[in-house]
Amino acid sequence: MSLEDLMDTSRIKWINSPGPESDIVISSRVRLARNLNEVPFPHLLSERQANQIVDDVYSALKENPVFSKDIKLYKMNELTAEQKTMLTEMHFISMDLANSERGAVIINHDKTVSIMINEEDHLRIQVMLPGLQLEEALRQIDKIDDLLEEKLDFAFDEKIGYLTACPTNVGTGMRASVMMHLPALTMMEKIGQILSTISQVGLVVRGVYGEGSQAKGNLYQISNQITLGKSEEDIIQNVVSVARQILMSERKTRQNLSGETRLRLEDKILRSYGILTNAKLVTSQEAMSFISDVRLGVDMGIIKDLVPSVLNELFIMTGPAYIQEVSENATTPLERDIYRANFIRQKMQR
Amino acid sequence: MLCEECHMRPATVHITKIVNNEKTEMHLCEECAKEKHLSLSSSIGGFGFEDTGFSVAKLLSSFFEPSSKTPIGSSEEFKCGRCGLTFQTFSKTGRFGCSQCYSTFKNQMNPMLRRIHGKTFHVGKVPKRSGGQIRIKQEIDRLKRELQEAVNAEEYERAAVIRDKIKELEQNQIGS
Numbered sequence: 038m039s040l041e042d043l044m045d046t047s048r049i050k051w052i053n054s055p056g057p058e059s060d061i062v063i064s065s066r067v068r069l070a071r072n073l074n075e076v077p078f079p080h081l082l083s084e085r086q087a088n089q090i091v092d093d094v095y096s097a098l099k100e101n102p103v104f105s106k107d108i109k110l111y112k113m114n115e116l117t118a119e120q121k122t123m124l125t126e127m128h129f130i131s132m133d134l135a136n137s138e139r140g141a142v143i144i145n146h147d148k149t150v151s152i153m154i155n156e157e158d159h160l161r162i163q164v165m166l167p168g169l170q171l172e173e174a175l176r177q178i179d180k181i182d183d184l185l186e187e188k189l190d191f192a193f194d195e196k197i198g199y200l201t202a203c204p205t206n207v208g209t210g211m212r213a214s215v216m217m218h219l220p221a222l223t224m225m226e227k228i229g230q231i232l233s234t235i236s237q238v239g240l241v242v243r244g245v246y247g248e249g250s251q252a253k254g255n256l257y258q259i260s261n262q263i264t265l266g267k268s269e270e271d272i273i274q275n276v277v278s279v280a281r282q283i284l285m286s287e288r289k290t291r292q293n294l295s296g297e298t299r300l301r302l303e304d305k306i307l308r309s310y311g312i313l314t315n316a317k318l319v320t321s322q323e324a325m326s327f328i329s330d331v332r333l334g335v336d337m338g339i340i341k342d343l344v345p346s347v348l349n350e351l352f353i354m355t356g357p358a359y360i361q362e363v364s365e366n367a368t369t370p371l372e373r374d375i376y377r378a379n380f381i382r383q384k385m386q387r
Numbered sequence: 388m389l390c391e392e393c394h395m396r397p398a399t400v401h402i403t404k405i406v407n408n409e410k411t412e413m414h415l416c417e418e419c420a421k422e423k424h425l426s427l428s429s430s431i432g433g434f435g436f437e438d439t440g441f442s443v444a445k446l447l448s449s450f451f452e453p454s455s456k457t458p459i460g461s462s463e464e465f466k467c468g469r470c471g472l473t474f475q476t477f478s479k480t481g482r483f484g485c486s487q488c489y490s491t492f493k494n495q496m497n498p499m500l501r502r503i504h505g506k507t508f509h510v511g512k513v514p515k516r517s518g519g520q521i522r523i524k525q526e527i528d529r530l531k532r533e534l535q536e537a538v539n540a541e542e543y544e545r546a547a548v549i550r551d552k553i554k555e556l557e558q559n560q561i562g563s
Contacts (some may be wrong), residue, residue, distance in 0.1 A: 077470045077485040157482070179512070186514045192486030195521045197500065198509025200486045204496075205503055207489075209511040266506025 043109075049127065049148040052349045056168020060336045061284050063216040063256065063349060064165055066128070067174040067273070069182055070201045070210035071160040074190040078202040079139070079155040087139035091154050095143060097188035098152075104145070104184070113140040122358030128165060131156060150181060157202050158210075160185070169280060171213050171273045179269075198265065208265030213273050215280045216245055220255040220333045221290040222283070224302070228257075231283060239263050240279055254325035254352060259283070291337060306334035314385050318371070319378040324355035347384055355381065390416035467491040520560065527556050 046052050051064040072078060073093075076086055091112070098104045113121065113134065121135035124142070134140040134156045143152040153161040162185070164178040185191075192200040199210040206212075222228045232242045245256035259280060261272045294302055309330035313319070319327075332348040334340035353359060355377050360367065364376040388398045396416035403412050466473050470484030474492055477483060489496065500507045513522045530553045537546040 072486060074486055078483060080480075080482055081470055081472075081484045182512075183515065186516060190516070191514050193514050194486075194489060194509070196508060197489065197496070198511060199514075200483075200489050202482045204481075204483070204499060207500070208504065208506075208509045211511075263504045263506070265500060265504035266508055266510055268511040 043111075043124075043144065043148075046127075046350045046354060048146075051128075051149065051165045051167045052353060053346050054167045055346070056166060056170055058284055059168035060345065061218055061287055062169040062280060063218055063352075064128075064167055065169055065171045065174050066163060066165040066214050066216075067171060067178045068161055068163045068212045068214075069178055070158040070199065070206045071162065071182070071185070071189075072192040072200055072202070073159050074192045076159070079137075079157065079159060080202065082139065082155065084139065087155050090159055091139075091141045093189065094152065094154050094160060094185070095141075097185055098143060100188070101184050107145050108143050108150075110141055110143050113142075114138050119358050119362045123356075123362050126356040126358050127353055129163075131161075133157060134161075149177070152181075158206070169215060169277065169284070171215065171277050171280075175213070175269060175273050206264050209267070209269050209272065211264055211269055211272060212260050213276045214258050214260035215276060216256055216258050217280065217283060217287075218255055218329065218332060219257055219283065219287050220329055221294070222287050223255045225290055227286070227290065231286070235259065235279060238275065238279060240276060253322065254329045256329070256352070291333075303334075303339055306330045306337075306339055310334060310340055313381050315382070316378050318374040319355070319381060320370075320374055321355055321357050321360070321377065324351070324377060324381065328352055328355070343385065351381060351384060354384075388414055390414065390419050392416070392419035465491060523556055523560050527553055527560075530556070 042048065056062070056065075073090065076082065076090065079087065082090070091110070095108075095110050098108055111124075116124075121130070124130045125132055125135055127148075129144055129148070129151045130140075130142050130153055134142065134153050137155060139155045141154045143154070144150070149164055149166060151163045151165075153163070162178055162181055164174045164181070166174050166177075194200055198208040201207050201210055219228060222231065235242050239262050240259055241262045242257055242259050244253065245258050259276060261276055264272075267275075309327035312323075313327050313331060328348050328351050331340060331343070332345060335343050335345055335348065354363075357373070360373050360377050360380070363380075364373065367373045367376045390396050390398045391414050393416060396418065398414035399417050400415045400420040401412070402415070467484055467488045468491065469487040472484030472488055472491075474495060477488070477492070483489065483492075497507045513525060515522065530549050534546055534549045534553065537543075537549060
C-alpha cells in the first residue's frame with residue numbers, strides 16, 4: 038500500500054460507506070491508550086528503545102494471519118511535512134505524532150484501523166467507522182487489543198486499570214467519540230445550550246474545525262471525558278444515547294423550519310451550491326462552510342443530484358495539506374484556491 | 388474582550404474547561420496562548436485525537452499539584468526507582484515517566500484520580516495475560532451467574548460442568 042493509495046479517499050471506509058444515521062453522524066471512533074510494561078513512556082525513550090517498540094508492535098500484527106496482509110507501517114521521519122498534515126486531516130494520526138521523530142503509524146487496508154506508536158502513549162489504537170456505530174467500533178477494537186496483548190506486555194494495574202502516561206487516560210484508556218454535522222442547531226443558536234448540558238453528563242464537545250459555537254463546517258465532536266471507574270460498554274452507551282438525543286433534536290429543528298426562515302435557508306443552500314459548482318477560486322475556509330450548506334441541502338432533499346459521500350470526501354480533500362499534496366504545481370495560496378475550485382467542480386459534476 | 392494575561396491584545400483564543408461539572412474559562416490572545424502552548428494550529432490539527440490537540444497537560448496542570456493534604460516535603464524526595472522521574476517534574480509536565488511511577492507515587496494518586504475522574508477504581512476490561520487474580524475473580528463471578536441460570540433452567544448437567552470449572556478456578560486462586 039503506497040501513500041497514493043492512502044490518499045485515495047474512495048478507499049477510506051468512514052468517508053465512503055454509508056452507516057447508520059449517517060445523514061447527521063459522519064463517523065464514530067473509539068481509541069485505546071496502551072503502554073508496554075518494561076520500558077519508559079515515549080517521552081523518556083531512547084532512540085533505540087523507540088525503534089524497538091515500533092518493530093515489536095509491527096511484528097506482533099504481522100505474525101497474525103488476520104492482519105499480516107492487511108497492514109502498512111509509516112514512519113514519521115520518512116514522510117514529508119505535507120504528507121503528515123494530510124494524515125492528520127484524515128484523522129489517522131494526531132498533530133503530536135506528526136511532530137514526533139520517533140513516531141510511526143500502522144494503517145489497515147480499508148483505513149478503519151490506525152495504530153499510532155510512540156505518541157503520548159506507546160500505543161494509541163483507533164477504529165473509525167461511518168455513521169453511528171460506536172458499539173461495532175468497540176467490538177472491533179477489543180479484538181485488536183486482544184491480538185496485541187497476546188504478544189505484548191501491557192502495563193496494567195488491578196486497581197486503576199491500564200496505565201497511561203497522563204493520568205487523565207488511566208483506567209479503560211478509552212475515548213469514544215462521534216463526529217456530528219449540526220447545521221440547523223447551529224443556525225438556530227441552540228447549540229450553546231446543548232454543549233453546556235452535555236458537559237454535565239461527563240462528555241466533551243468541540244468543533245472539529247474551530248472551537249465551540251464557532252465550529253467551521255458545523256462539525257462537532259462529542260466524546261467521553263472520564264476514563265476511570267466506568268466500563269467500556271457504559272462509556273459507549275453514554276455517548277451513544279447523548280448522540281441520539283442531539284440527532285433527534287437536529288432532525289426536529291430541520292423539520293420545523295418554516296416560512297421566511299426556511300426560505301432563507303434554502304436560498305443560502307442553493308447559493309452555496311451555485312458557488313461550489315461555478316466559482317473559479319475557493320479558499321479552504323469557504324469550502325468548509327459551503328460544503329456544510331450543500332450537505333444540509335442534500336440531506337433535506339433540496340439538492341437531489343448529489344450523494345452525501347461526495348461531501349464527506351470534500352470535507353477532507355479541500356483541506357490545505359491535501360490540496361498541496363495532490364496538486365504538485367500549486368505552490369502559492371492563489372494557485373491552491375484555483376486548484377481547489379476546479380477539484381470541487383469536478384467532484385460535484387460526477 | 389481583552390486577553391486575561393497581557394490585558395493588551397484582544398482575546399481570540401477561548402478555552403472552556405469543564406471537568407466534573409466545574410467550569411473554568413480562559414480568554415487569551417494568540418500570543419499569550421502560544422506561550423501557554425495552546426496554539427490554535429495545533430488545536431485544529433490535533434482534533435483527531437481529542438486529548439493531544441493542545442497541551443492538555445498544561446491545561447489540567449491544576450489537577451496534578453499535590454493536594455494540601457499531601458505533605459509537600461515527602462513528595463519532593465520521591466523519585467521513581469525505574470525512570471528517575473520526580474513528582475515535581477510530573478506536576479509540571481502532567482506526564483509520568485513509566486508504568487512504575489504509578490506505584491512510586493501511589494500516595495498522591497488517589498486524591499488526584501478523584502479530582503480528574505471522580506473515581507479511583509478501574510471497572511472494565513482486564514487483559515487476559517497480565518490481568519492475573521482480578522481476571523480469575525471476574526471469571527468466577529461470570530461462571531457463578533451462568534451456574535445460577537443453568538440451575539434456574541433446570542439444566543443440571545450443564546450446571547455440574549460449570550460448578551467444576553468454578554472449583555478449579557478457586558483452587559488456582561488459592562494456589563497462587
